[in-house]
Amino acid sequence: MRPAAPWRNPIINLLPPSHCLSCGAQVDAATCVDNKEDDKPASGDVTVCLYCGHIMAFAEDLSLRELTNEEAREVAGDKRILAIQRARRKQYDS
Numbered sequence: 469m470r471p472a473a474p475w476r477n478p479i480i481n482l483l484p485p486s487h488c489l490s491c492g493a494q495v496d497a498a499t500c501v502d503n504k505e506d507d508k509p510a511s512g513d514v515t516v517c518l519y520c521g522h523i524m525a526f527a528e529d530l531s532l533r534e535l536t537n538e539e540a541r542e543v544a545g546d547k548r549i550l551a552i553q554r555a556r557r558k559q560y561d562s
């Protein structure tokens with residue numbers, strides 16, 4: 469029997485409650501696209517709001533902050549973020 473695909477059983481990391489800086493949705497958990505157990509969110513990691521698609525980063529206290537201009541340039545066209553946006557639109561905009 470093949471092991472379940474990681475996206476079918478994601479590892480959910482609980483976070484201190486915060487709010488999306490664009491839509492205001494409460495964010496209290498995150499899933500790493502690499503789905504590694506020891507890959508918890510850390511300061512400077514990039515995240516995507518699943519409700520509106522806004523791209524942000526985690527601050528020191530794991531609240532959400534806007535990307536710096538340099539970070540925005542670094543993630544522009546990132547295939548993982550594009551895949552998240554496609555999946556999000558399919559799930560939430562249909």
Ligand SMILES: [Zn+2]
Pocket residue numbers: 488489490491492493517518519520521522
């Ligand atoms: Zn949002």
